[in-house]
Amino acid sequence: MSDKPVNLNRVRKDKARAEKKARADQNAAFHGLTKAQKEQAKAEAARVARLHDQSKRDES
Numbered sequence: 844m845s846d847k848p849v850n851l852n853r854v855r856k857d858k859a860r861a862e863k864k865a866r867a868d869q870n871a872a873f874h875g876l877t878k879a880q881k882e883q884a885k886a887e888a889a890r891v892a893r894l895h896d897q898s899k900r901d902e903s
Contacts, residue, residue, distance in 0.1 A: 876884070
């Protein structure tokens, strides 16, 4: 091992910082869509829902 003492507070804070950065990057990737991309995804979901509803059989 090294001869220098380890500052446990610094290690704990560095670990917390790294986890927070990873979570922020994940959230940015998930929520970082442009308005046009969000509208396109919404339109695609609506189209799929319409197709699904059209293919249902009417059992009267």
